[in-house]
Amino acid sequence: MSCACKNPFNHDLATENTPMVNVQIDGEWVQVPKGMNIVAAAERFSKFIPHYCYHPKLSVVGNCRMCLVEMGTPKMDANRQPILAADGKPEIGWMPRPQIGCATQVSEGMGIRTNSPLVQECRKGVMEFLLINHPLDCPICDQAGECKLQEYSFEHGQSNSRFIEEKVTKPKNVDIGERIVLDDERCIMCSRCIRFSKEFAQDDVLGFTQRGSHTTLAVYPGKRLDNNYSLNTVDICPVGALTSKDFRFKMRVWFLKETKSICTGCSTGCNVLIGSRESEVHRLTPRENEEVNSLWMCDQGRLGFHEIHDENRLTTPLIHGVKSDWNTAITQLAHQLQGFKPEQIAIIASARMTNEELFLLSGLRKALGGESILCDIISRTGVADGILRSADLNPNTHGAQLLGIANSGKLEEIRSGVTKGSIQALLIFNETPGEAGISLESLKKTALVVNLGMRLNGLAHYNLPSSSFAEKRGTMINGKGRLQRLNRALSAPGQSRDDWEIIRDLKAAVGGGNGIHTVEEAFKAMANVVPAFKDLTIHKVGDLGIDLTLSNSLV
């Protein structure tokens, strides 16, 4: 596994060269990797064994009993050889009592029944106990619609309750972290969150206090569940006990459209689902990719989407601060740009842009004069946390280098050029002059300042509204050289347009047209000239991306 993060366990993945064993699942003989637990093994054959506490990436505790199955081992003769039945397969001696699947590893000749009358009876019993004290919160619970307690009650529960005593009440609305609220009454004590915090996030602050009828999930007094991975506990909590402050009571999950994309918060490029309804993004959740982020993402990346809906977002093209339209803006700008010598022009682009955008940008640069135009990106460095977050906070540094947009040292030259006044036309794409270290003073002296992005630059002569990561398609290359895909979850607001379209139009207005009408075509044009993308298409990149270090020569 080349996953950026280290999972404490991978119960669902067999290590290479694990021998296969013959196992009978619901009457059918199949082969599964030796030692795999029964829940994971059965899943390979579309047999779903309901479970709460078992999680493929965390230690097994076997405390919820939801995964009970019937199990047997081969009957042995006097020579300790399996007794064979008429069909030549081993005869199975079934155990009289059910076993928990999550803590049982498959072995040669094992028999498993995942749905026998006894198993069904067990599930019904476990469900009845779990529901005894559970509050009737479903109508207002954020988990409703993706709650395992709801799902399994529907499938294995009963509609009437035999419980006439009083329910145990516990703390509700407990603030246990910067981003997390706990409802203890909804907790079914599976301990997933405790194990996640300890084993994955290395932040052992959660535990069960007052064990017994009043078992309470709690943080140690004075401590908080504040680590940068805390929101993953909300994802893995099978019920609505752990909720995200950011998402709480905002939206019923069944209204969300889920779009497969990637996080652009750092160069790890965690795979995500963008949960949106109409023109609003409501949450990001991690999407499984064992080569990148497994099942997780960091809180910073998860909550980074709010800038999309910033009320001050730029949504109309502006010329000298006056509302304009795209045609006028592009034509006028192209005309003005042609009045400068290449040496007078500079481009500050962003490694937060997609390959397609950067490729078209390099075309624009060529049309305006090529290499003599100074061009660079702004690098952003944070601290790698050894879990998922990378030190490089730009999601597409590799792409920017590969496409000749990142040219180390040039930013410094641009800065001094602007200060000296030798640069008279400055094009800034999805960055701010402030971050580039350019003072307002020198910016004011510059004859032409163009700002393409989501935010207004008050000193720019042209402000061109573009799209956020959730509003665009395209590709990026993460820090490990993996080519991944962004997909559009919603359309950009107002007159904002896709960055690649703006750049394409500008290029066409400056140096003549080219026949690129879709992102696919932009990728194709790029693949024709950039060896690293040879023979690839956006389609081939797929939902899980492609490792360019394997398939093509990535510098």
Added chain:
Amino acid sequence: MSCEVKVSKEFESKVDETITHYPVSKRSASLPLLHLWQEEFGYVSNQGVEWIAAKLDLQPINVYELVTFYPMFREQPAGKIQFRVCRTLSCALAGGYELFDHLKKNCKIEGDGHHGPAVSPEGKYSIEFVECLASCGTGPVLMVNDDFYEQVSNDKANELVKKYG
């Protein structure tokens, strides 16, 4: 957290010695250490939890789970004179609950004492229920500090309050 206590050298070496009894996993020393702390300081404060956790390379929550699970550990100081009244079946039938209420009134203790000791306002007496003290034939029974008493009538209880008070 209530006021910090000073941990003496002697106490610490007793603790270190106890830890050596658990060579396979230091964590197993959690309970013995909690007992030692409570014997020494009267109750297990957060300071105690954190001190023990640090000794055993654990996180405080790991030790705190134990403190809140076992009724014998107290998170608050008990009274100087502690009554522990049995509430298991035989004693309950023999009047354990009545005895409990009587003592509470006599010592002016408020609070129910069902989960951990209830303490009188001046901190002198505390009372709590415990489970079977293994003298079921002679209920109701109770313990005053470490001393055991059988067939405790209200009069006998009054005498005990006087005797220890």
